[in-house]
Amino acid sequence: MIGPNGIGKSNLLEAVELLGSLRSHRCSNDRDLIQWDTPQALIRAEVGDGDRLELELRRQGGRQARRNGKLLDRQLDLIGPLRCIGFSALDLDLVRGEPALRRQWLDRVVLQLEPVYADLMARLNRLLRQRSQLWRQRQISSAERHALLDAFDVQMALVSTRIHRRRQRALHRLEPIAQSWQTHLSGGTEALELHYKPGSRLDGEDAEEPWRLAIEEQLREQREEEERLGSCRVGPHRDEIALLLGGSPARRFGSAGQQRSLVLGLKLAELELVTQLCGEPPMLLLDDVLAELDPTRQQLLLEAVGESHQCLVSATHLEGFGGGWQQQAQILGARELRPDLQIG
Amino acid sequence: MNSVAADDLRNSYISRIGGRPLSGFTKPLARLIDQFERLPGIGPRTAQRLALHLLNQPEEQIHQFADALLAARTQVGQCQTCFHLSADPECEICRNPERRNGVICVVADSRDLLALERTREFQGRYHVLGGLISPMDGVGPELLHVTELVQRITNEEISEVILALTPSVEGDTTSLYLGRLLKPFCSVSRIAYGLPMGSELEYADEVTLSRALEGRRPV
Secondary structure, eight states: OOOOSSHHHHHHHHEEEEEEEEHOOOOGGGGGGGOOOOOEEEEEEETTTSOOOEEEEESSSSSEEETTTEESGGGGSSSSSSEEEEGGGGGGGGHHHHHHHHHHHHHHHHHHHHHOOOOOHHHHHHHHHHHEEEOOOOOSSSSHHHHHHHHHHHHHHHHHHHHHHHHHHHHHHHHHHHHHHHHHHTTSSSSEEEEEEEESSSSSSSHHHHHHHHHHHHHHTTHHHHHHSSSSSSSGGGOOEEEEEEEEHHHHOOOOHHHHHHHHHHHHHHHHHHHHSSSSSOEEEEEEEEGOOHHHHHHHHHHHHHHTOOEEBBBSSSSTHHHHHHHHHHOOHHHOGGGGGGGO | OOOOHHHHHHHHHHTTTTSOOTTTTTTHHHHHHHHTTTTTTTTHHHHHHHHHHHHTTTTHHHHHHHHHHHHHHOOOOOOOOTTOOOSSOOOOOHHHHHSOOOOOOEEESSSHHHHHTTTOOOSSSEESSOOHHHHHHHHOGTTTTTTHHHHHHHHHOOOOEHHHHHHHHHHHHHHHHHHHHHHTEEEEEEOOOOOOOOOGGSOOOOHHHHHHHHOOOOO
């Protein structure tokens, strides 16, 4: 998709992402996804084996998901036929940015591995919100507050243990794949390590029960600090995934080029693992990102995905794309993207 | 208005449905439709159907309907023992001596009580909390009927309390809180969560299945 800025290329990719994963990486509020001054938006797609998917967003009231015209009780059931993985300029922050971005990257993978994970994350977030509201309540006695904190601790310890274990397992599976991409992309000069640094101390043997007890203990111990600082100091919401190149943190010591290769390697690892798990290659959404790669890395990406994956690529200019890409692609210009605008 | 006129009105209205064209309705009718629309689960179409239906009823029937509404609102309060909806100071279940068997089932509201009552399995008495603990909504134990529950347990010779609360974060928090609070007085249990009867294992969603696995018991 080639066209000037503002023609709606990213919108189209975002719509595909939303239909495939029920979320958008750019925006978390449905109201901002609907065209201004219209009450609703509809995304409709027909995928490979004839499935018709529909997602309706409404300014008032929630979403409605339909598959082959049938209204789905659970929107989650829309996920599956259209798996997609997005690459965008924002991904560069995966190495440089906040730990939350790396957690999100890992969470996307875990979610593909185990759908129950969505429920665990929802519970953790709800518990954290309830817990911080509890501290703000002034009218309750200290004994009462601690009795309620006990009730939150028990639940948080269990949910946290399960999230930690799943994230750790997923990272173990991602590491060798990311390492082999790193070798491929950088010519094998620096070894990559993905270190899981959990936000709780995971004492004792690697099993659910000892970890759960350890975390419950830590939650109790940190209460004074929690009261002072206003946030819970223990749990998966404080996880970090350290990316080490040749033993030092890529976040601080990597060059811009190294960081770019690393991001590409991590995303390709995500792609490869999801492909392995689902048995079917997901669709790739490359939003304004290919042109930012030098020809060598473009070529590597093309070799990695070009044969087996359908890609939707957006860019402002066709120049800068290697010949291989152009030959295999169907190219849509501004006229095809927005017939209503009548661009000369 | 005779019924033919009402039918015409209905047909002409339904053909114009789409937005909310309450114009074209005489004022008292529009007011009635508006009142129905405020009820939970009732949209514009159903509101009209109900309003137009009532217009076709004999006046006596309407009087009975209006009386029932007012009577329910003015007479139904809460049972002073268990806080279930009741027109009397003490509800039927609490008055029944056969149900005084030392077991209390704790529920969040009267709807849950009615659901449990339909099973005809539970022979004890109930206690309606009036909600679940949720600091986000400003609901702490002091806003629920928790003190009254503790009093009942000490006064009524209660041997077991069954917690029947939804398995949400708020439900689990309330269960854990009550569990610790009541353990010194009596035995406390929680209802099991798992698969609904008559449903196939393969169609159960992952969250329900994993909860059911967690709550497994020896055969």
